[in-house]
Amino acid sequence: MQEIGAVAEVFRTARGFGSSPLYSRLLEVVAGDGSLLELAARTRPGQQPTFALFGAVHHLLLTGTPDPLAEYYPSVVGADARPVDGDTGPAFTRFCAAHSSRIASLLGTRLVQTNHVQRSLVLPLGLALLRRTTPAPVCVVEVGCSAGLNLRADRYAYTVGGRLVGDRGSAVHIEVNVPDPGPLPDLDTLPDIADVVGIDLAPPDLTDEDDRAWLRALVWPENSHQAAQLQAAMAEAATDPPRVVAGDAIEIGPAVASTLPPGLPRLVVHTATRIHVSAEERPAFDAAVAVFGADGPLLHLALEDDHLVAPSGRPGVGLTATDATGSRTIAVADGHLAWLEPLPAMNDGA
Structure with a gap:
C-alpha cells in the first residue's frame, strides 16, 4: 500500500491528461477525497496511482458493470457520452464506494502496462x-x-x-x-x-x-x-x-x-x-x-x-x-x- 500523502500529491500535480477532459476532472475529485485516496493507495508500490485507479474503474465499466457513471465514458456509450459536469465527481465517488473491493483487487494485482x-x-x-x-x-x-x-x-x-x-x-x-x-x-x-x-x-x-x-x-x-x-x-x-x-x-x-x-x-x-x-x-x-x-x-x-x-x-x-x-x-x-x-x-x- 502506498503512502496516502504521496498519493494525494500525485493526483494534485499530475500532468499530461489534456486529451481526457474526464480524467482531468477526476484528478481533482480524487485529490480532494480521503476515501478515494485510501482506495488509490492500494496501488502496488512503484505504480502510478492515477493510471491504476482510472484503469481499474474503466475496466469494470468496459466489462459490463452497470452504473450511471458509464454515461460519461465515450468508450462505453459512444458519441452520446455526457460531457463532464457537476455530477461527474459524485458519480465516480459513488461507483468507487459501491465497487471498492473489486477495484482494490485490481489495484493489488494489476500493473500499469499501457501499450500506447x-x-x-x-x-x-x-x-x-x-x-x-x-x-x-x-x-x-x-x-x-x-x-x-x-x-x-x-x-x-x-x-x-x-x-x-x-x-x-x-x-x-x-x-x-x-x-x-x-x-x-x-x-x-x-x-x-x-x-x-x-x-x-x-x-x-x-x-x-x-x-x-x-x-x-x-x-x-x-x-x-x-x-x-x-x-x-x-x-x-x-x-x-x-x-x-x-x-x-x-x-x-x-x-x-x-x-x-x-x-x-x-x-x-x-x-x-x-x-x-x-x-x-x-x-x-x-x-x-x-x-x-x-x-x-x-x-x-x-x-x-x-x-x-x-x-x-x-x-x-x-x-x-x-x-x-x-x-x-x-x-x-x-x-x-x-x-x-x-x-x-x-x-x-x-
Whole structure:
C-alpha cells in the first residue's frame, strides 16, 4: 500500500491528461477525497496511482458493470457520452464506494502496462539513427514492454511530418505530427533486426481475454483512435509474438543481455516506464540498461524526461538518446507521441 500523502500529491500535480477532459476532472475529485485516496493507495508500490485507479474503474465499466457513471465514458456509450459536469465527481465517488473491493483487487494485482502503440515510432527512429553509423544488424530491447506490441514497430506504417514510411500495407497506421521533419533520419532506410526481446514485470498474455481487456482499459475513454490502434496491433502481434521475458530488468537484465548475439549494436528503448520505478531504484534501473552495452555498441532511447518545452512552446516530454558520446535530448514530444519536435541534437552522436 502506498503512502496516502504521496498519493494525494500525485493526483494534485499530475500532468499530461489534456486529451481526457474526464480524467482531468477526476484528478481533482480524487485529490480532494480521503476515501478515494485510501482506495488509490492500494496501488502496488512503484505504480502510478492515477493510471491504476482510472484503469481499474474503466475496466469494470468496459466489462459490463452497470452504473450511471458509464454515461460519461465515450468508450462505453459512444458519441452520446455526457460531457463532464457537476455530477461527474459524485458519480465516480459513488461507483468507487459501491465497487471498492473489486477495484482494490485490481489495484493489488494489476500493473500499469499501457501499450500506447503511437509510441512505437521511437523504435524505428532509433534504428534509423543507428543506420547512420553502422550497416550492421541491430538487437532491439524494450524495457517495460507490456505485451510487446511496440516490438513489432518495424511492421507498422507511419505518417511522419506528412510523409508515409514503414510497411505501407500494415493494418497498424500511426500518424505523428512533426512540424519540421528535416532533422529526422531516413525512416525508410533501417538496418536489419538481428534479435528482438522485451522485458516486463508481468507480461500480459495476448491469448487471455482478461489481459486484453486490461490493456484496453488503460486507454483513456475519449481516445478511440488509440483503442483502434491497440486492437490492430494486438492482432498483428498475436500472429508472431515477440520474445518477452518476465521479470524485473534490474534483476534479469544481465541474463537477458547475455542472450543477444555478441558484438552487434543494441537499441534499448523505454517509454513512460522509468516513471513507474521507485526513486530509490532508479539508479539500479539505469545501470541495468547500461549493461546491454557491455558486449556491443549501445543506443539507449528514453521517452521519459517530463516538464520540457518544445521549440513551438508546447509542454511535452523529452526523448533522450544515450550512447558512447554521452546523453542528449534529441526531441520533445507529446507523452503519447501524437506530435514530435526534433531538436538540433538529433544529429549529434548516432
